[in-house]
Amino acid sequence: MRVLKTVLLSLLTLAQFALGAEDYYKVLGLDRQASDKQIKSAYRQLSKKFHPDKNPNDPSAHDKFVLVSEAYEALSDAESRQIYDKYGHEGLKQRKQQGGGSHDPFDLFSRFFGGGGHYQPGQRRGHNVEVKVPISLRDFYNGRATEFQWNKQEICEKCDGTGAADRVVHTCPACNGRGVRTVRQQLAPGMVTQVQMQCDACGGRGKSIKHRCPACNGERVVRKATVVSLNIQRGMADGARVAYESEADASPDYVAGDLIVTVFEKEPGLEGEDNPDRVDGVFFRRRGDDLLWREVLSLREALMGDWTRNLTHLDGHIVHLGRKRGQVVQPGHVETVEGEGMPRWAEDGDSVYHKTEFGSLLVEYVVVLPDQMESGMEKELWQLFQKWRAKKGVDLHKDSGRPDKPVMQQQDEGHEEL
Numbered sequence: 141m142r143v144l145k146t147v148l149l150s151l152l153t154l155a156q157f158a159l160g161a162e163d164y165y166k167v168l169g170l171d172r173q174a175s176d177k178q179i180k181s182a183y184r185q186l187s188k189k190f191h192p193d194k195n196p197n198d199p200s201a202h203d204k205f206v207l208v209s210e211a212y213e214a215l216s217d218a219e220s221r222q223i224y225d226k227y228g229h230e231g232l233k234q235r236k237q238q239g240g241g242s243h244d245p246f247d248l249f250s251r252f253f254g255g256g257g258h259y260q261p262g263q264r265r266g267h268n269v270e271v272k273v274p275i276s277l278r279d280f281y282n283g284r285a286t287e288f289q290w291n292k293q294e295i296c297e298k299c300d301g302t303g304a305a306d307r308v309v310h311t312c313p314a315c316n317g318r319g320v321r322t323v324r325q326q327l328a329p330g331m332v333t334q335v336q337m338q339c340d341a342c343g344g345r346g347k348s349i350k351h352r353c354p355a356c357n358g359e360r361v362v363r364k365a366t367v368v369s370l371n372i373q374r375g376m377a378d379g380a381r382v383a384y385e386s387e388a389d390a391s392p393d394y395v396a397g398d399l400i401v402t403v404f405e406k407e408p409g410l411e412g413e414d415n416p417d418r419v420d421g422v423f424f425r426r427r428g429d430d431l432l433w434r435e436v437l438s439l440r441e442a443l444m445g446d447w448t449r450n451l452t453h454l455d456g457h458i459v460h461l462g463r464k465r466g467q468v469v470q471p472g473h474v475e476t477v478e479g480e481g482m483p484r485w486a487e488d489g490d491s492v493y494h495k496t497e498f499g500s501l502l503v504e505y506v507v508v509l510p511d512q513m514e515s516g517m518e519k520e521l522w523q524l525f526q527k528w529r530a531k532k533g534v535d536l537h538k539d540s541g542r543p544d545k546p547v548m549q550q551q552d553e554g555h556e557e558l
C-alpha cells in the first residue's frame with residue numbers, strides 16, 4: 141500500500157512537471173490555505189531534495205529545482221501571491237515585465253543554506269549544531285507533532301548576505317581584492333624583510349562596502365530565534381537523534397552544517413501542563429520498551445486478596461490490576477502485564493501490514509505494614525496467630541538448617557592465653 145502510494149505520488153509529480161504551467165501550490169505539495177511558514181518549510185525540503193548537485197544522474201532534477209524556487213518566489217511574497225491567486229501565471233508574467241524581479245534559483249538556495257548555493261565536493265561546510273529537546277514520556281507513548289526553538293545564525297535578509305546597505309560589494313581598494321598586503325619591515329639597519337599581512341581594511345575578505353547594513357551591522361548574518369518542527373514518533377527511543385540536513389547556522393562563506401536534535405525524556409511535573417488529564421501513566425518509568433510502576437498494597441490486601449486498582453495509562457485507557465480473595469501477593473513481587481508497555485518504535489508507524497506492538501508493564505508490589513494497631517485489633521490478631529501457630533505453625537529457624545549454637549573456630553593456645 142505504502143509502496144503503491146509512493147509510486148503513484150511520483151507519477152503524479154512527474155505528470156505535473158511535464159505540463160507547461162504547473163500549479164505552484166501543487167509544486168510545493170501544499171493547498172491554497174498554506175501559511176507562510178508552510179511555504180518556507182516546503183521550499184527548504186524540496187530545494188534540498190531536487191538540488192542538481194545531489195542528483196547528478198537525474199537530469200530532470202534541475203528543472204524541478206528551478207520550478208520549486210519559482211513557486212517559492214511567487215508564493216512567499218504577499219503581493220505576488222495575491223496576483224497569482226487571482227490571475228495565475230499570466231498575472232505574474234505581466235508583473236515581471238513591469239519590473240518585478242526574480243532571483244537566480246541558486247542565489248535563493250544560498251539565502252537559505254549559505255555557501256554559493258551549491259553542494260560541491262570540497263566546499264567548506266559549517267559545523268553541525270547539536271540541540272537537546274526535552275520530551276515527556278506521554279509524547280513518546282502517544283507520538284506528537286511538536287516544535288522547538290533555537291537561536292540560529294541566518295543570512296541577513298535585509299542585505300541578502302552582502303553586509304552592505306545598498307547590497308553592493310566593491311573590491312577592497314587597499315589590497316586590490318587580494319585580502320593580504322605586503323609590508324616591509326626593517327629588522328636591523330640595512331636588513332629589510334617583506335611580510336604578508338592580512339588586509340586590515342577588509343579583514344582579509346578582499347571586499348569592501350560603502351555603508352554597513354543596519355540590520356546585521358555589516359556582519360552579513362544575524363542570529364534569531366528559529367522554530368523547527370519535530371515529529372515525535374510513537375516509541376521513539378530516549379536519546380534518539382534526528383538530523384536536519386543543512387539546517388544548522390548559515391553563512392555566505394560556507395554551506396550550512398546539519399542540525400542534530402537529540403530527544404530526551406524529561407521528568408514529569410506534578411501538576412498542570414505536563415499532566416492535564418491527570419493520568420497515572422505520567423509517572424511510569426521507562427526501561428526500553430517496558431514501563432515500570434510501583435503499586436502499594438496494605439498488609440490485608442497482600443495477605444487476603446480481594447482488591448482492585450485501576451491505572452490510567454498514558455493515553456487515558458484503564459489497566460486493571462487486582463487479586464481475588466485468597467490470592468497472596470509477596471512483597472517485592474513483579475507482575476508482568478503484557479502489551480501495556482511502550483509502543484515498539486517502527487519507522488513507518490501503523491499501517492495495514494504492521495500493527496504497533498507494545499512492550500510490557502512491570503508492576504512491582506510494595507507491601508506496607510501498619511506501624512501500630514488499635515489494641516483490640518492487636519489482641520485479636522495475636523490470639524488468632526497463636527492458635528494457628530500451635531496447630532500448623534512452621535518454625536522458619538528449624539527449617540533453615542542453621543546451627544542452634546555459635547560455631548567457634550578452633551583457636552590456637554596462644555590466643556586463649558590472651
Ligand SMILES: *[C@@H]1O[C@H](CO)[C@@H](O)[C@H](O)[C@H]1NC(C)=O
Nearest residue numbers: 447448449450451458460461
Ligand atoms: C476498577 O474498575 C472496575 C471495573 O470498572 C470496578 O469494578 C472497580 O471497583 C474499580 N476499582 C477501583 C479501585 O476503582
Ligand SMILES: [Zn+2]
Nearest residue numbers: 312315339342
Ligand atoms: Zn583589503
Ligand SMILES: [Zn+2]
Nearest residue numbers: 296299353356
Ligand atoms: Zn544585513
